[in-house]
Structure formats: C-alpha cells, structure tokens
Amino acid sequence: MPGPSLTPLGPTGDLHNWIHDAPCTCAHVYVTFTSVAVRAANVSGAPSGSWTEISNISRTSDMLRLNTTSLSALLCSGNLSAGTYSGLRRNVQNVTVVLTIGETLAANVVHPTSLLDGSFTIASSRSSALTLDLDLAPSLHVAGSHAWFTSELGMVTGGP
Numbered sequence: 001m002p003g004p005s006l007t008p009l010g011p012t013g014d015l016h017n018w019i020h021d022a023p024c025t026c027a028h029v030y031v032t033f034t035s036v037a038v039r040a041a042n043v044s045g046a047p048s049g050s051w052t053e054i055s056n057i058s059r060t061s062d063m064l065r066l067n068t069t070s071l072s073a074l075l076c077s078g079n080l081s082a083g084t085y086s087g088l089r090r091n092v093q094n095v096t097v098v099l100t101i102g103e104t105l106a107a108n109v110v111h112p113t114s115l116l117d118g119s120f121t122i123a124s125s126r127s128s129a130l131t132l133d134l135d136l137a138p139s140l141h142v143a144g145s146h147a148w149f150t151s152e153l154g155m156v157t158g159g160p
Contacts (some may be wrong), residue, residue: 010044011124015054017075017132021058021084028098029136032060033065036076036090041119043083051089055077057091060132063136072131082124088116095149098134107140114151 016034036055040046055076066073075090092114095107121126134152139152 013077013082013122013124014077014079014127015122015126016077016129017054017088024095026064026140026142027100027102028065028094028096029063029140030060030094030098031063031092031134032058032094033075034058034091036078036088038080038085039087039089040081041084041086043081043085045081046083049086052080054080057114060094063134067134075132078109080122082122084119084121086117086119087147088120088130090114090119090153092149092151095140097140097147097148103145105142105145105147107149110148110150114153116153 015038034056035065037051037053039051040052040102046052055078057076059073061075064142065071069125080087090113092109092112095109097107099105116132120128120130132138135152141148141150
C-alpha cells in the first residue's frame with residue numbers, strides 16, 4: 001500500500017527512476033507499473049522508515065524492447081526532500097506476454113509489490129537517477145498457455 005504523498009520540507013532534489021531488463025525468449029513483455037514510493041532514512045521532516053509516494057500514474061513498458069535496444073525507460077520522476085532514502089517500492093498491475101509464435105497471454109501477477117532495500121541520496125538542488133533492473137529471467141514463468149510473474153528487482157545506480 002503506497003504511503004502518503006508529502007510536500008518536501010527544506011531543500012529538495014529530484015529523483016528520476018528508470019527501468020531496464022535482461023534477456024527473455026518472448027517476443028514482447030508489457031509490464032504496467034502503477035505506483036512508486038521511497039522510504040526515508042535520514043530526511044528532514046520525515047520519520048525514519050516512512051514511505052512517500054512519488055508516482056501513482058500507470059505506465060506500461062515493453063521490457064523486451066528495452067533489452068534489445070539497451071535502453072531504459074523513465075518510470076517516474078518526483079521532487080523529494082534532500083536526504084538519504086533506504087528503499088524503493090513499486091507496484092505492478094498487469095503483465096501481458098506475447099510469445100514468439102504470436103500467442104498473447106495475460107500473466108498472473110503473483111507478487112504485485114516489489115520492495116528494493118538499498119540506500120540512495122537525494123542532494124539539495126540536484127537531480128539524481130536511480131535505475132532498476134526488472135530481471136525477467138527469474139520473474140516471468142511461461143508454461144504452455146499459462147504465464148505468471150513474480151517481479152524480481154535489482155538496483156543499478158546512476159543514470160539510465
């Protein structure tokens with residue numbers, strides 16, 4: 001469950017959250033993300049461990065297009081209070097798989113919420129980038145005409 005959206009206190013900086021992926025044998029894997037929140041660790045005006053939602057807008061990306069082009073897609077951006085954050089949480093609403101034979105499957109999203117523990121800092125009056133690796137190899141399982149998605153995340157620091 002996303003935490004409340006808070007107005008940043010004191011100096012602020014921007015967070016740009018990107019996603020990319022590793023190889024898969026499907027033709028397309030469309031993943032719809034619905035929210036992203038960050039957990040405060042040492043942030044002025046925010047209790048340690050509190051969650052701040054930075055996006056609740058649905059965004060769909062073809063994760064295989066990102067893989068084959070070595071690109072990342074912007075998942076969300078938000079203005080946050082400057083300080084240290086200790087985690088990121090994002091929700092997946094829907095996953096649609098297009099097999100190489102042309103069949104389309106609606107994957108059962110087993111774990112819609114993914115939590116990534118890891119520290120990152122938002123500097124005052126600066127932009128920061130955080131890239132997440134949505135690892136399809138352990139996340140997506142296809143057996144015959146059935147698919148399920150468990151959402152394994154890894155963090156790659158730096159830009160897109």
